[in-house]
Amino acid sequence: MIPRQMLVALWLGLACLSSLTLAQRPTKIPAVGLLLTHAPTSDPVSEILRQSLRDLGYEDGRNISLRIVSAEGQLNQLPALAAELVDQGVDAIITSNELATRAAQKATTKIPIVMTGWGYDPVSLGLIDDVRRPGGNTTGTYSSTADLEGKRLQVLKQAVPNVSYVAVLWDPAFGESALSDLRRAAKMLHVRLEFIELHSGDDLRSAFQTAKGKKVGAALLVFSPIFYLHRDRVAALTLETKLPTVSEYAAEYGTLMSYGPELGENMKRAVYYVDRLLKGAQPSELPVEQLSKLKLIVNLRTAKALGIKIPEAILVRADEVIR
Secondary structure (H helix, E strand, O other): OOOHHHHHHHHHHHHHHHHHHHHHOOOOOOEEEEEEOOOOOOOHHHHHHHHHHHHOOOOEOOOEEEEEEEOOOOHHHHHHHHHHHHHOOOOEEEEOOHHHHHHHHHHOOOOOEEEOOOOOOOOOOOOOOOOOOOOOOEEEEEOOHHHHHHHHHHHHHHHOOOOOEEEEEEOOOOOHHHHHHHHHHHHHHOOEEEEEEOOOHHHHHHHHHHHHHOOOOEEEEOOOHHHHHOHHHHHHHHHHHOOOEEEOOOHHHOOOEEEEEOHHHHHHHHHHHHHHHHOOOOHHHOOOEEOOOEEEEEEHHHHHHOOOOOOHHHHHHOOEEEO
């Protein structure tokens, strides 16, 4: 018979070994995916996301794992990239726009999806059931870009009052929902529109040259990741063709004006949703927000180069004036 003292020692040894094994077992940290359609994974938006996570106490590689994938303009790759994030077992997927959201929704009905603020009314697009109670696995923010296109035209008309013929550069993959609102605004402002379609950054030069050849007085860029990705080229073409241009972004790079949500604000709100979801909130019950904080930037250096005097009323209204 084994002595009692030996049995106790054996039991204690096994208990210690079990505790040591459990202690050595690595704790799984949450993983968050970012699905981009056009911007490369090295784009500044990635660092903005990391900083927004840090602001809430999440450090990539320490207590959270960030997985960033991009189709880099090859939109047929979106389904495979969304499926890749699902296969990696991420705990939430942040999507950069409507196409990315749809790809993620087709890839999973269980993993929470967080829309960022670029896009149109998600209810009318069928992405969610209701902004108050989204239903399904999708929540986040939107900016109602369709409404903003008309407001951008209004701002352009106020900045350049004599303009009556405007080129509208648009990408069918993203901008069609905005055209009806833009037409209504143009009718009210007595502005004639010239619609010029483009599909990639390679079309930018020909689109601006076509606009110039039509003898338009200005250009408006309807929301598309193409204009964000190639904002330097857009700004250069603005100066080259001498067309005062308004868009959602790019005034910092040389267009005349930009009017829309801030990139940083989009990501801050996306991370807010991720934080709530990681702490147990259900996407179906997290109300979707419409971003109301908009920023008007006027580039006076570009105005001077184009020979345009911006009215004082616009300068007073602007959130930022680049001199």
